[in-house]
Each structure stands twice: as structure tokens, then as C-alpha cells.
Amino acid sequence: MELFYKAQTEDGLSKSEILEGLKKSLEGKTVKKVLLIPPDFTRFHSNAGLITNLYYHLLKDQAQVDILPALGTHEPMSANEITEMYGDIPHDRFIVHNWREDIVHVGEVPGSYISSITDGLWDQGVGMEVNRLIMDPTYDLILSIGQVVPHEVIGMANHAKNVFVGCGGKTTINQSHMIGAVYGMERMMGKDHTPVRKVLDYALEHFLKDRPLYFVLTVTTAPKNVIKTHGLFIGNTRKVLEEAITVSQEKNINWLDKGIKKCVVYLDPKEFKSTWLGNKSIYRTRMAIEDGGELIVLAAGVTKFGEDSKIDELIRKYGYCGRLKVLELFKQNEDLKKNMSAAAHLIHSSSDSRFKITYAVKNITQAEVKKSTLIQQNTMKLLKDTIQIPYNQGGTH
Structure with a gap:
């Protein structure tokens, strides 16, 4: 089956228009047990919360509806976040994805194929793992819900990524992130058919x-924090992704005539609580900032480095020390080899001395930062209740 529902509008789809599309996607289906896979709170502006709520109310009287937020390596959502994002759905319908334990191996993408799509930069096979519920034969409908938007690891987020990374296991997440880092973020951001996308396409097709998996994809903007859904695409083939990418490339990418000298990014405290997430401010601007420029990140909600304790420990230990240094450390240290996504994050989060980055935070103390290698030779200033951590000397901070 090809794309079977598509709606686009410049001004944003209304709730009734979205509901009409969801009803059409269920026509002719008799289901008794359904799994919804929406994004977590870090994709609040995807409008996937509304869509998940509408699907739940459309299905709850005829089927058991379980909801598995695609956490990836993120921390579980709080009760308040669930209510704010998904509305009145009972909290007992939500299942927490544990990327280290709740997974099953479904196959391996061969190293020879990966070498052919990465210019030989990576030749190891990638083991593909998903949450065990995705393979549970008692589900007769699985709806993967989410936003297509430029992404540093894969080029454009969502589709198979929501399943294999958002609901994936340690092996898949680690290796896919490392492939993206080694290949180079600048070669992929905002593009389709990247190496990581091809790996996930292969896994989706073969494994x-x-x-009974269908994709419900949105393209949104949020001017003045008001969500506008410019596109809704529903179906079970790659055509759904391609249609959404075309709209997202128009709505979510800004082209500049010249580089930015100084860029200020504000991180919503409700969404961004770690540098693991907050460094999207770096990923999304680094191609636009000119050499010698400056990025200032206002991060009042950031209280830690990693989303889980192990990743946090590794970031504190090695720091954002630049691509070449991280690759050297990766070869020498088993803890990075076992946590490739952490190594990839360190690479993505460095400016490699090209521009200065200052993080302004309220809830990480000077003493806490000094204990880590994050600042290395750099200086740190306490400005009232804000710590300023400049990047320089190989992108360390």
C-alpha cells in the first residue's frame, strides 16, 4: 500500500482536519490490540501529542491501546509531561522503553553494504534491535507517530528512525550514531538518502x-510557541517519508546569504534538561555560523550532561574535545567503544575550534564542572547565578 492520506496547508491544519485524516487511516481496519509509538516530550512541538490523543479516543472502545513513547536514550517522561503532551489519556496506558533491556535482536545490516554507503568509513555490520512489543504478534496495528525535521545523525528525522532508534537497543543506537558522526554531520543535515537513513531503510525492508506498521508523520513550525501542522502524511511505505521531507525542507530549513557572527539560542527549560539534548543548539546552527563566530546558549533548564547516569559519566570524563581527539580516545578506551552514541555525541557537540560556544546555565555548579574534564584548559566565569563555559582550543569546554 502506498501513501493513503496526505494533507498540506500553509496556515496549519485544524484539529478537525487532522481528525479526518486519522479516521481515514483506520477505515476498513478491525483491530483488537493497538500499539501507538509517539515521540517523547523533546518533540512536544511535533503535534504528535494531539494525534496520539485523537487516535486513543478513536480506538479505545474497540481495542486495547498501548502507548510506547520513543524515548531512545532519553529519560522517561514525568507524569506532568505525559499530561501536558498527551492530554487525558490514562497514564496506565503508557509503557516506558528501556533501551538497555526491553529489546530483541531482529537482524543485522551487513558490513559490506555499510562500507559501500559510507565511502568505506565504516565496515562493521550493525545489529538491529527493537523494543520487544514491536515484534509481539498479538498487536494487529502499530502506528508510529512523529515529526519529520532536520536531524544531525540521520539527515531528516523519523520514519524508521522512530522505531529502530526511538525504540531501539544499545547496539543499534550506538552504531548508527557513530556511523553518522564518522561520515560527517555537515554531509547529512537536512538531506534524505544519507548512510544512516539507508541503514534503517534496509532494516525496515528486511526485518x-x-x-502491521504504519507511519503517521507531521511537518510543523511553532511561531510564538503556537504549533502549526503544515503537513500530515499517513501510510506504510517510504513515500510517506519522502512527501514529508519535501515539506520539511521548505518549512524547517533557513538559507542565509552569509554566515552568522553571533547567534543566541534559547532552550525551553521544559524540554531541555541536559547538554545531551541541549547541544541540538550546536547541531542546528554550526553550518550557519561563520569561522570565528560565537554561539550563546541560554539553558536555564540544563542540570546535567547525559540523559542517563552512564552517558553523563562519559561526557564528564572525556569532554567535548573535538572530532579528531574523540576519534583518538575512541580507539584507546573500551568505555567509549561500548557506548558509541556517547562518542558520537562528543563529536557532534564540538565546534572544532571554528567558533566559540558559551553555555549559560543556572543549575550546574562551578565545583561540578571543575571536577570534570569538560573545561580542560579553558576559563570559567561565574556570572551571578550563571556559569559561562567557553569553547576554544579544539572545541573543548
Whole structure:
């Protein structure tokens, strides 16, 4: 089946228009047990919360509806976040994805194929893992819900990524992130058919082709924090992704005539609580900032480095020390080899001395930062209740 529902508008789809599309996607289906896979709170502006709520109310009287937020390596959502994002859905319908334990191996993408799509930069096979519920034969409908938007690891987020990374295991997440880092973020951001996308396409085609899996993809903007859904695409083939990418490339990418000398990014405290997430401010601006420029990140909600304790420990230990240094450390240290996504994050989060980055935070103390290698030779200033951590000397901070 190809794309079977598509709606686009410049001004944003209304709730009734979105509901009409969801009803059409369920026509002719008799289901008893449904799994919804929406994004977590870090994709609040995807409008996937509303869509998940509408699907739940459309299905709850005829089927058991379970909801598995695609956490990836993120920390579980709080009760308040669940209510704010998904509305009146009972909290007992939500299942927490544990990327280290709740997974099953479904196959391996061969190293020879990966070498051919990465210019030989990576030749190891990638083991593909997903949450065990995705392979549970008692589900007769699985709806993967989410936003297509430029992304540093894969080029454009969502589709198979929501399943294999958002609901994936340690092996898949680690290796896919490292492939993206080694290949180079600047070669992929905002593009389709990147190496990481091809790996996930291969896995979807070969390992999940028999699952009742459909994709519900949005393209949104949020001017003045008001969500506008410019596109809604529903179906079970790659055509759904391609249609959404076309709209997202128009709505979510800004082209500049010249580089930015100084850029200020504000991180919503409700969404960004770690540098693991907050460094999207770096990923999304680094191609636009000119050499010698400056990025200032206002991060009042950031209280830690990693989303889980192990990743946090590794970031504190090695720091954002630049691509070449991280690759050297990766070869020498087993803890980075076992946590490739952390190594990839360190690479993505460095400016490699090209521009200065200052993080302004309220809830990480000077003493806490000094204990880590994050600042290395750099200086740190306490400005009232704000710590300023400049990047320089190889992108360390």
C-alpha cells in the first residue's frame, strides 16, 4: 500500500482536519490490540501529542491501546509531561522503553553494504534491535507517530528512525550514531538518502516487513510557541517519508546569504534538561555560523550532561574535545567503544575550534564542572547565578 492520506496547508491544519485524516487511516481496519509509538516530550512541538490523543479516543472502545513513547536514550517522561503532551489519556496506558533491556535482536545490516554507503568509513555490520512489543504478534496495528525535521545523525528525522532508534537497543543506537558522526554531520543535515537513513531503510525492508506498521508523520513550525501542522502524511511505505521531507525542507530549513557572527539560542527549560539534548543548539546552527563566530546558549533548564547516569559519566570524563581527539580516545578506551552514541555525541557537540560556544546555565555548579574534564584548559566565569563555559582550543569546554 502506498501513501493513503496526505494533507498540506500553509496556515496549519485544524484539529478537525487532522481528525479526518486519522479516521481515514483506520477505515476498513478491525483491530483488537493497538500499539501507538509517539515521540517523547523533546518533540512536544511535533503535534504528535494531539494525534496520539485523537487516535486513543478513536480506538479505545474497540481495542486495547498501548502507548510506547520513543524515548531512545532519553529519560522517561514525568507524569506532568505525559499530561501536558498527551492530554487525558490514562497514564496506565503508557509503557516506558528501556533501551538497555526491553529489546530483541531482529537482524543485522551487513558490513559490506555499510562500507559501500559510507565511502568505506565504516565496515562493521550493525545489529538491529527493537523494543520487544514491536515484534509481539498479538498487536494487529502499530502506528508510529512523529515529526519529520532536520536531524544531525540521520539527515531528516523519523520514519524508521522512530522505531529502530526511538525504540531501539544499545547496539543499534550506538552504531548508527557513530556511523553518522564518522561520515560527517555537515554531509547529512537536512538531506534524505544519507548512510544512516539507508541503514534503517534496509532494516525496515528486511526485518519488519511482516509487521502491521504504519507511519503517521507531521511537518510543523511553532511561531510564538503556537504549533502549526503544515503537513500530515499517513501510510506504510517510504513515500510517506519522502512527501514529508519535501515539506520539511521548505518549512524547517533557513538559507542565509552569509554566515552568522553571533547567534543566541534559547532552550525551553521544559524540554531541555541536559547538554545531551541541549547541544541540538550546536547541531542546528554550526553550518550557519561563520569561522570565528560565537554561539550563546541560554539553558536555564540544563542540570546535567547525559540523559542517563552512564552517558553523563562519559561526557564528564572525556569532554567535548573535538572530532579528531574523540576519534583518538575512541580507539584507546573500551568505555567509549561500548557506548558509541556517547562518542558520537562528543563529536557532534564540538565546534572544532571554528567558533566559540558559551553555555549559560543556572543549575550546574562551578565545583561540578571543575571536577570534570569538560573545561580542560579553558576559563570559567561565574556570572551571578550563571556559569559561562567557553569553547576554544579544539572545541573543548
